Amino acid sequence: MLFSRRYSKKPSPSQQFNDFVHQGQISSDLMENITEIQSVFCDTPDLIIRSLVIKQTQSQAVLVYLSSIADSKSIFNHVLHPLLFEDGQDINTEALNVSLGHIKKATSWQQIERAILNGACILFVEKQTEAYIYDTPDFPKRAIEDTTIESSLTGAHIGFTETGSENIALIRKQIHNRELKIKEITVGKRGQLQLSILYLADVANPDVLRELEYRIQKVNVDSVLNAGVLAEYIEDNPYSPFPQLLLTERPDYAAAEILQGRFVTVVDRSPSVIIGPVTFDSFFKTIDDYSSRWMVASFIRLMRYFGFIIAIFLPATYIAIITFHFEVIPLKLLLSIGSSREQIPFPPYIEAFIMELTLEMLREAGIRLPAKIGQTVGIVGGIVIGQAAVEAGIVSNIMVIVVALTAVASFIIPNYEMGSAIRIVRFPMMILASFFGFIGIIVGFMILLAHFIELESLGTPYGSPIAPLKISDWKDLFIRFPQWAIERRPLGTKAIQMKKANANHQKGDQQ
DSSP states (O other): OHHHHHHOOOOOHHHHHHHHHTTSBOOSOHHHHHHHHHHHTTTOTTEEEEEEEETTTTEEEEEEEETTTBOHHHHIIIIIHHHHHOOOSOTTSSSTTOOOSOEEEEOBHHHHHHHHHTTOEEEEETTOSOEEEEOOBOOOOOOOOOOSSSOOSSSOOOOOOSOHHHHHHHHHHHOOOTTEEEEEEEEOSSBOEEEEEEEETTTSOHHHHHHHHHHHHTOOOSBOOSHHHHHHHHOSOTTOSSOSSEEEOOHHHHHHHHHTTOEEEEETTOSOEEEESOOGGGGGOOTHHHHSOHHHHHHHHHHHHHHHHHHHHHHHHHHHHHHTOGGGSOHHHHHHHHHHTTTOOSOHHHHHHHHHHHHHHHHHHHHHSOHHHHHHHHHHHHHHHHHHHHHTTSSOHHHHHHHHHHHHHHHHOSOHHHHHHHHHHHHHHHHHHHHHTHHHHHHHHHHHHHHHHHOEETTEETTTTTTTTOGGGGGBSSSBOOGGGOOBOOGGGTOSOOBOOOOOOOOTTOO
16 A cells, blocks of 8 residues: 555646546636647647637637648638638627638537547637637548559459548449438547448448447447457457458448448548448459359359368368378379378378468568568469478478468458458368368368357348348359349348349340
């Protein structure tokens, strides 16, 4: 107790003052307001406090903003110039003859602090207990360009940026409809973040919206830095390796999911948006599936599912066959495998783990290195290390082939998070195969299947339309039917308006 008394820190005067003013009201004394602003934003060299006399009323006033995040040109042209040089009407008018569209009034210091940190400029007027908030943000931002992760051959070559308002505009450009609604929520204690939930009011299920809002409002954290952080807070099962919410950088894909009845959460400062609720098959679809012919899209989608199976089970199957079930291999192939493994000192599962871990390290190195040399390291490193390992007698030729096929199969998965989950699940399957052979693989497959059935996304079944079985949704599952044949939205979205098209396709010269 004595130790805590001697060394416990008392709050500094500025901290005590901040705690007080955050809950207080604006004073009518201009100098008192300036003192409070300087106390709240102490040690802030980019804080600008500009005194002026309003020509419209001949009143003393002070304009306050942060020069690093506020638009100085807009402030001078649309705020300072009208106040200093233009005549106006009475001081009680809303805008004081300022030529800005977005103007608010504030009476509390909490509103003032939040507005300044969001790039607004604040006008304090002598003998008034209300301050004017002018929306003049100018945060650093990059130009709109194509996405680097979700490339498209026939879709739009445009991606989201780190500015929430621009991302909303990109979605609005895709959906010109008055039913597109936006619900805003603020999260974060220290770095408050603006979230926007976009949905079609006459299509999306209001119960799912309430569930999504409830989960976001429960997030109690200092700051949400990007969409991936928020998705981890609001997903149903945080202990599952599989993603339960879909992240995308493509406005056209986000708009397509909104039209299906899903919700898109735009996170300011993040180039990705969150789509939910989703099902397992959502991670195997791309926007190119709907902008190319249906037979081509169906063939490619079947390849993705086939690649999913290969990426998880091929190394485990190799271990099981070589260790326990070599009798299932044709004799000539068995002799070839035996000759290639003749000098290998390790059992198959050790051999597989060495190659798989090497592949993962090469892949991670290629991602983290600069783009100009990352691809070279991945290709050259894989060839050199694989060839050297075979010549040194550490791994066999057949193992190199298995690992290469596994890598190619995992690259087919269009969603990066799902591909990462497959890379994780592969290793438990290899362990089960090394202990129990085919029986271990079957047990692992049953556990995986039960996990998919048990998972949910915002309270909706993750395994739909397979579990629970919904045959009507199979038109856009393993294969994609022609667009005119898909008349209804997926049942997994729980949309309140299911019909989205009419099957009125005409053939040939029919009128």
